[in-house]
Amino acid sequence: xxxxxxxxxxxxxxxxxxxxxxxxxxxxxxxxxxxxxxxxxxxxxxxxxxxxxxxxxxxxxxxxxxxxxxxxxxxxxxxxxxxxxxxxxxxxxxxxxxxxxxxxxxxxxxxxxxxxxxxxxxxxxxxxxxxxxxxxxxxxxxxxxxxxxxxxxxxxxxxxxxxxxxxxxxxxxxxxxxxxxxxxxxxxxxxxxxxxxxxxxxxxxxxxxxxxxxxxxxxxxxxxxxxxxxxxxxxxxxxxxxxxxxxxxxxxxxxxxxxxxxxxxxxxxxxxxxxxxxxxxxxxxx
Amino acid sequence: xxxxxxxxxxxxxxxxxxxxxxxxxxxxxxxxxxxxxxxxxxxxxxxxxxxxxxxxxxxxxxxxxxxxxxxxxxxxxxxxxxxxxxxxxxxxxxxxxxxxxxxxxxxxxxxxxxxxxxxxxxxxxxxxx
Numbered sequence: 001x002x003x004x005x006x007x008x009x010x011x012x013x014x015x016x017x018x019x020x021x022x023x024x025x026x027x028x029x030x031x032x033x034x035x036x037x038x039x040x041x042x043x044x045x046x047x048x049x050x051x052x053x054x055x056x057x058x059x060x061x062x063x064x065x066x067x068x069x070x071x072x073x074x075x076x077x078x079x080x081x082x083x084x085x086x087x088x089x090x091x092x093x094x095x096x097x098x099x100x101x102x103x104x105x106x107x108x109x110x111x112x113x114x115x116x117x118x119x120x121x122x123x124x125x126x127x128x129x130x131x132x133x134x135x136x137x138x139x140x141x142x143x144x145x146x147x148x149x150x151x152x153x154x155x156x157x158x159x160x161x162x163x164x165x166x167x168x169x170x171x172x173x174x175x176x177x178x179x180x181x182x183x184x185x186x187x188x189x190x191x192x193x194x195x196x197x198x199x200x201x202x203x204x205x206x207x208x209x210x211x212x213x214x215x216x217x218x219x220x221x222x223x224x225x226x227x228x229x230x231x232x233x234x235x236x237x238x239x240x241x242x243x244x245x246x247x248x249x250x251x252x253x254x255x256x257x258x259x260x261x262x263x264x265x266x267x268x269x270x271x272x273x274x275x276x277x278x279x280x281x282x283x284x285x286x
Numbered sequence: 287x288x289x290x291x292x293x294x295x296x297x298x299x300x301x302x303x304x305x306x307x308x309x310x311x312x313x314x315x316x317x318x319x320x321x322x323x324x325x326x327x328x329x330x331x332x333x334x335x336x337x338x339x340x341x342x343x344x345x346x347x348x349x350x351x352x353x354x355x356x357x358x359x360x361x362x363x364x365x366x367x368x369x370x371x372x373x374x375x376x377x378x379x380x381x382x383x384x385x386x387x388x389x390x391x392x393x394x395x396x397x398x399x400x401x402x403x404x405x406x407x408x409x410x411x412x413x414x415x
Contacts, residue, residue, distance in 0.1 A: 183374075190370030197390055224382040225373040230366060230389035 007123050010055040012105055013047050020047065023101035028094065045073055046098075050127075059123050062130050074135045082142040091139045095132040102128070159185045161192040168268045169198045170261070172237075174207030182218035186225055193231045200268040201226050204261050206237030216251040223255050232256070232271070236264035290315050292322050298330040298399055299323065299361075300392075304337045312348050319352060323359045330399035331356050334392055336367025346381040353386040362402040363387065366395035 013020065021043045049070035056066040074095070081091040102124055110116045159181070164170050169192050171185060189201060203222065208215065223233040235257040238246075246253060258264040269275055288311065293300040299322055301315065319331065333349065335341070353363040366389045376383065387402070389395035 186374060187370060190373055193390070194370060197394075199390065199394065221377050225370075225377045228365075228373040228376055228383060228388055229368045229370065230391075230394065 005057045005059040005123055007054055007057070007059070007120060008110065009102075009106075009120065009124060009127075010051040012109055013051045013054075016105055017044070017047055020101050020105060023104065024098050027097040027100040030097075042073070042077065046070075049073055054123075054127070059127055062134055070131070071134070074131065075138055078135050078138040079142045082139050082146065086139075088136055088139055092132045092136045095128060095135050099124070099128050155181065155184055159188055161188050163192070163196055163198070164202070164265060165269065165272075165274070167196075167198050167272050168200045168202065168265070169193060169196060170202040170204060170265075172204040172207060172261075176210070177208055177215045177218050179218065182222060186222045189222065190225060190229060193226060193229055199231055200234065200271060201231050202234045202236055202261065202264045202268060204237040204264070205235060205242070206239070206261070208242075211242050211245055211251075213249055213251055216246065216249075216253060220253070220255070234258060234264040234267060236261045289318070292319060294326055294328070295396070297328055297403075298332055298396065299326065299328045300332050300334070302334040302337070306340070307338065307345050309344055312345055316348060316352055316355070320355055320359065323356060323361050328361050329403050331361050331363045332392065332395045332399060333363065333365050334367050334395075335365060335372070336369065336391070338372060339369060341372045341375060343379050343381060346376050346379060346383065350381070350383050350385050353383075357385075362399055364389050364395045364398050367391055 021040060024043055025040070049067070053064075053067050053070055056064070058064040058066050061067075062071070077094060078091050081094075103121065106117060106120050106124065110120055154175075159171065159173075161169055161171050169189070171189050173185065175181070177185075189203075192198070193201060203219065205211065205219070211219075219235065223235070226233045233255055235253065235255050236259070238257055238259060256267070258267060266276070288305065290301060290303060290305070290311065293302075299319065301319065303315075305311070307315075322328070323331065331352070333352070335349075349365060353365075356363045364387045365383070368388065387398060389398045
């Protein structure tokens, strides 16, 4: 059970709210967070919550129910700042800049008694530090959420399986192939093969920057899985440099491969017994 | 004891696995399938595993074995209707069943067997000429 701390901070806040906010705004501006300071309304809410928390004497435990409002306020603030692209110190500066006016106020009010001033300063520092750290933590967390959401979106966006013709599907791969992505590509490709009843799948690697042994192994896994389901794979879009790398690495791509998607599509059409012909041969040759 | 039915369609044997395969059942299937190939003089074997949700390494290897044994008895084996999840599992297990031919569904499987048998006969005709 955390100890209850008696402090005069809530009384001081109540008495000097207006000058505290003014000084705080000034401190925020000088903290190097120009244009990033919270507005008067936010500061007032902060002070109200701070008064409620300190009045309850909960200095050590910021997870206590009495701090719920404060945590919510800081959560909103740090999330908003994270999304706007502020730096961590700019975000934490909102809380830390409150130290200066609060310490000045304490100095004025209880400066006469050194022992009391020390005790109050100790409480104030612990409190503000805790709140500042909490803000930074939240800021970090919301940044991480943004990153993981973007990662997820990238995974979903980058693996479309398109139907080129009846019985022919294609996956244009873009970006580096790691095992995570291979798994997703494999799953969506195989599902599409079943759904469309396609016999031929074209895997286009024009957008894959490098092909090393690991990527080749991932490709071959996909090809084997498709073959097990009864579909043939053609790998297309092998750039000249990649062809050289593959040979130098000694990777054996035991699959039909074509230099371009067009070539692969033509082969796929031929295998399914179709062909593309010019509608008016005379015009084409003219 | 439960048994997996083996149907004769033209000169092909059709096996549709609708129950979970346990090892004993799989071995019994391999046994009766080989007997049936010899008895009926079948040219092709089609194994439909579209209802199979789980395949372990034993069943995977058994499918491969059936294909090899059938080839010895001059019958082409085609495995049809493998589920995506099963295909991924087999690849992760390192079983690519390189000796087995595959097709998407029963329809395409029958067409594939027909093509294989016709191809073999054409080859024979060509040699006779």
